[in-house]
Amino acid sequence: MESVRRIVQLEESVINRIAAGEVVVRPANALKELIENCLDAGSRSVAIMVKAGGLKMLRIEDDGHGIRSEDLPILCERFTTSKLQKYEDLQGIGTFGFRGEALASISHVAQITVTTMTESSQVASMAQYSEGHLVGPVRPCAGTKGTTIVVENMFYNNPTRKQALKESLEHSKVLEVVQRYAIHHPSVAFSCRKASGAAELATAGSSPSAREVIGTIWGQGLAKELFPFEVKSEEPRFSCRGFASGPNYSSRSSTLILFINNRLVECAPLKRAVEAVYQPVLPRHQHPWVYLALDVDPQCIDVNVHPTKMEVQFLHEETISLRLQEALAGQLRSLGTSRNFAAAL
Template sequence: MTIKILPPQLANQIAAGEVVERPASVVKELIENSLDAGASQIDIDIEKGGSKLIRIRDNGSGIAEQELVLALSRHATSKISDLNDLEQITSLGFRGEALASISSVSRLTLTSKPPGQVAAWQAQAEGRDMAVTVKPAAHPEGTSIEVVDLFFNTPARRKFLRTDKTEFTHIDELIKRLALSRFDVSWQLNHNGQSVRRLPRATTEQARMKRVAMLCGRAFAEQAAYIENSYGALKLSGWLLSPQACQSQAGCQYSYVNGRMMRDKLLNHAIRQAYGERINAEQQPGFVLYLQIPATEVDVNVHPAKHEVRFHQARLVHDFVVSALSDALNQLTGEPASAPSQVADPPASYISTDTSAGNARPTRRHTWSDPQPGWPAPSAENSGRPEARQSRQQIQYLHGQYEAAGNQVGSATTTAAVFLPAGQGFAVAQGSDGLVLVDLAASLARQWLDDGQQVPLLLPLRLMVTPTEKQQLLAGAELLQQLGFDILLHDSTAIFRAVAPWLRSTPLSQWLLQALPLLQPAKPALSSQAILSMLLSSNWLSSAALLDYFANALSESKHWLAVPLDLSNSIQAIRQQGQL
């Protein structure tokens, strides 16, 4: 058996078997070329599900006349030029074989006019011969590509195409995914002369949410939260669906790496693990997530259709995604933070920042409704303690009876607590002296100073600070350390590396800088009480976290600032008792 080099026509058809799976594959390759060319307007015309006609028009940079023939040659590209470029790919296309592969199994017409060229030129190629003819044409700035009679010369491939409706459904799904990756591009999709999708550019937050609602459904947009999280050069942003809203049928499940559509197994596993037991086996998570990572840290040249990538630090990326999403879900649903089962370190703090203008202040843009009043299930860590169970039984009882405070409340001697109407910072408790009203802020402030505990964050929280905020941090450094904070200041960035254990479940980025004016180094008790009052009144301190804290403190007979529950006593009297 003699070894010989394959003819270019046969090699192109072999390559087409990998690149051109169905009409949607052709649309994907052509649109990616348009996006790489800087197009801000893309029009897609489809006939008979793509088997008859696929036409892509864009207003990108175009192709010069002398490069049209070369553009239809195999392994011809403007995206990369040497081996170093292959190690840091930033474009969607780079192999230079899509146009050659498509033209080998269709009748392809490429018309283009760069901005500096006097007239447009058109290149035509047809089937195996691939003899390219070039002639002048009338065309505005940009490029149009027509793919006619797909697989006309490969009947075996053509008979495997599904119905026109099915093939167009794949194209429509592709356009949805692409449109969610590029909000700065306007899209027009037509099928058999009928307009199917018209998506204008979405340059504002409101316009982006409108596009998400159009493509993923209004229910997803209303029940999903926008999140942003960063760790060094890694950044994760996008929309995450509330666990309560997850359905058994998969809805929007779109992930992107550096703007590239992905169906990566590592990312899917990390997302599912982040949801954990919040959803059952039948429910499907919902998300539209964008992962930004340095191009040198990811290899996109590992899949023929570029649907998967390989991360150089796969474990770091996996843990970052799990930590970011699980902690975001914890804080958005009011649950206490807990480390995922396969992540050794504590989860990261939820970071919601807007860095588009160099400002890293909190921007929690959209969240689902807060949980209804009531106590969530206790954590597994403390639920087995008899004292904690007894405290919770009293809490549940008093929660339904606090309006009738003068009634008999039972004979239990262990103190118990329950919130009064939302965010007031007080609790009803049953002690040995009868029913009392507890000042939570003052009581927790003392306990906070006494404990002084801290836990490290897996992903340190980085916040940009103003000169005034920097001075406040420096002035209150000793007090912040006493309260369990480990902070590193670097230029205009404050890096929070550790916090008190029970503060980790709060949205740190939303309140830390707001709390700086409350710091009074000479009066630590008043400072801690003021911060706690702010957390309680703003509902940033979850009831679940407080419940566990109460159960532990109460069972250990910790002191509380409380007064008998007598209607003649005013709230002011309680506050006065709490002044230290």
């Protein structure tokens, strides 16, 4: 007869690896967190280099405020952050990162090397991390103000995950994250390139408007079909601005680039709501291109429903979706009539 097995606690390193694998599902998740850190640090320029879809290497160089060398020993420990001190801070947090968990999680699925320099220091410092801890000493080195983070051999300790990921798909996901942050931050210069090639994306960082950046990245063909979009409401309180394609543009795949309170997120109900507006306007199986920056009361949003923080839930989701639909539909109608009117002349 089979004996009942004893229940034992897993080793801590195994627990950490499992938890980290839920936060960092693929290289693009790690990159999103690293870009958000650059933006939190006030960077004007963010340069990204990618090897093998980010699985071999992701390198992110910024010109932000840097990290104090005294802080480097605990940088990748879990729950170490400069952005949050007590639970209540979570509610009003304006910065992107807020749990001090990103670097820790990445260090459990990859090796991390950080080079950083603050305004007030004479030299840069370099430190390496693995499994949440500093490896070896913090060393002084040459550098300029800002931070460079190199993430190598992602999922080296999880061969199943590594095999399941295809380099080319991962690369396109990585590029997509960069494109989206570049649109949302037209005044930051983003670049992204493969280690082996020229830049696939480079924005000037001086554009006053997302439309110019969209033109740089997706081409003027799309940019000129877009109309600016804005809606504000007091009850429930929210505001939304963005760019949406008009009736002349359609694509086989649907694009909704959604930032809620400056975080790149996904929200399936909102996506369906946007698509529904276009259904009577576009031919069958054709879809719009929409970029929305939605700001809601931070207290109404729960970003912690999913470990990757990608899928969010917020209060008044239905009312906000409806208001957005009305506003979008109204704009589309007015474009439609002016076009018909012009054609009739």
